[in-house]
Amino acid sequence: MRSEGSESRIEGDEGMQVADRLLRTPPYPFAELARLKRKTIEQGTDLIDFGIGDPDQPTPEHVVEALRQAAGDPVTHRYDETGRGLPEFLAAFSAWYRGRFGVALDPEREVLRLIGAKEGLAHLAWTVLNPGDVALAPDPGYPVYKVAAMFAGAQVHFMPLREETGYLPDLEAIPAEVADRARLMYLCYPQMPTGAVAEGDFYRRLVEFAREKDLLVCLDMAYSELSYDGYRTQSLLQVEGAKETAIEIHSVSKTYNMTGWRLGLAVGDAEALDALEKLKSNLDSGAFLAIQRAGAAALSGPQDCVERMRRIYQRRRDLLVDGLAEVGWRIPKPKATCYVWARAPAGYTSAGLAETLVRDAGVLVTPGSAYGEMGEGYIRFSLTVQGERQEERIREAVARIREKVRLK
Numbered sequence: 001m002r003s004e005g006s007e008s009r010i011e012g013d014e015g016m017q018v019a020d021r022l023l024r025t026p027p028y029p030f031a032e033l034a035r036l037k038r039k040t041i042e043q044g045t046d047l048i049d050f051g052i053g054d055p056d057q058p059t060p061e062h063v064v065e066a067l068r069q070a071a072g073d074p075v076t077h078r079y080d081e082t083g084r085g086l087p088e089f090l091a092a093f094s095a096w097y098r099g100r101f102g103v104a105l106d107p108e109r110e111v112l113r114l115i116g117a118k119e120g121l122a123h124l125a126w127t128v129l130n131p132g133d134v135a136l137a138p139d140p141g142y143p144v145y146k147v148a149a150m151f152a153g154a155q156v157h158f159m160p161l162r163e164e165t166g167y168l169p170d171l172e173a174i175p176a177e178v179a180d181r182a183r184l185m186y187l188c189y190p191q192m193p194t195g196a197v198a199e200g201d202f203y204r205r206l207v208e209f210a211r212e213k214d215l216l217v218c219l220d221m222a223y224s225e226l227s228y229d230g231y232r233t234q235s236l237l238q239v240e241g242a243k244e245t246a247i248e249i250h251s252v253s254k255t256y257n258m259t260g261w262r263l264g265l266a267v268g269d270a271e272a273l274d275a276l277e278k279l280k281s282n283l284d285s286g287a288f289l290a291i292q293r294a295g296a297a298a299l300s301g302p303q304d305c306v307e308r309m310r311r312i313y314q315r316r317r318d319l320l321v322d323g324l325a326e327v328g329w330r331i332p333k334p335k336a337t338c339y340v341w342a343r344a345p346a347g348y349t350s351a352g353l354a355e356t357l358v359r360d361a362g363v364l365v366t367p368g369s370a371y372g373e374m375g376e377g378y379i380r381f382s383l384t385v386q387g388e389r390q391e392e393r394i395r396e397a398v399a400r401i402r403e404k405v406r407l408k
């Protein structure tokens with residue numbers, strides 16, 4: 001078996017058919033990045049890794065302890081037959097959400113646990129889209145939106161996000177015939193990969209647009225808690241009427257350094273959540289109950305770990321952006337996310353710059369083009385620097401870029 005564009009091969013299985021939808025799917029960008037990273041390290045390069053956005057700090061100890069306790073309770077060892085999710089976890093999220101955004105959620109109807117945000121974002125497409133429908137997705141954006149919509153047989157219309165307009169989509173620019181066929185719009189704020197944020201007025205216009213066009217908005221808020229300089233992300237559900245036309249996807253992954261645990265939430269429009277629950281109950285069997293108990297401990301326990309993490313990323317952001325400014329590469333400081341989105345100096349494509357950085361400076365970044373056509377001309381630094389002594393490594397990366405990479 002061989003899937004186009006990928007390295008994967010199952011020996012002795014040459015004759016097996018791979019479905020067309022998979023053949024049309026490009027390799028997951030981070031799988032490619034992992035391959036490039038392995039190869040570079042094998043060649044003996046001391047790689048400074050700003051590639052994947054995967055927190056390098058441990059999960060807070062009280063959350064790990066909650067898992068230890070919960071895993072010792074045999075009740076958690078069985079199937080998760082709760083439907084929407086463990087009531088204790090859903091209640092903890094609702095309470096957290098109310099405290100954070102001032103919005104009340106009914107934990108029985110308006111909250112659904114996910115096996116990570118990615119799972120929910122992907123499965124949502126199957127619950128909303130019929131073949132031939134249109135899904136609207138941001139460009140640049142998380143590649144999962146496109147692939148999920150494509151798997152559901154829908155056409156994807158990309159909404160370009162431009163630096164000049166704060167990386168917000170121009171809803172008026174969506175052609176009427178496209179908007180009329182659109183059933184689902186994916187958006188993400190704080191935005192990955194650009195680090196842009198959205199404010200109330202845009203959200204009000206978005207809800208109006210969604211109601212007028214009768215489409216579901218899915219706002220990916222995986223980075224809601226990573227914000228800097230005192231900025232705090234707003235929620236879409238704060239807008240009146242949003243709960244009838246929108247859901248938000250949340251995650252404990254980046255907030256509590258829990259990417260490997262696989263736990264997220266969908267909140268908002270109860271009908272959309274009913275549909276997603278129905279699909280999920282046919283495809284998966286919920287999430288490990290012990291992990292949901294630990295998730296509840298994360299949400300209802302002390303939040304100083306989140307503040308600490310914000311300080312860590314903010315310091316790294318400043319070291320990187322200020323350091324690169326000193327060597328003549330000016331990059332705006334993001335208010336949120338763990339990414340720095342940098343325009344490539346003149347003469348470089350995204351891929352060309354990423355390759356130069358890895359080859360000449362041993363600095364791994366993601367080419368912006370991995371996130372869509374509009375990402376061409378940019379690269380993404382993740383502030384989740386893998387390894388140890390991250391601040392030293394960031395200084396070292398800046399020094400190597402100054403010495404080894406032509407920036408003008």
Ligand SMILES: Cc1ncc(COP(=O)(O)O)c(C=O)c1O
Pocket residue numbers: 053115116117118119142188192220222250251252253259263264
């Ligand atoms: C924009 C965006 N959404 C969702 C996710 C996935 O989050 P989770 O770990 O909860 O599946 C990521 C992961 O990097 C992401 O960048």
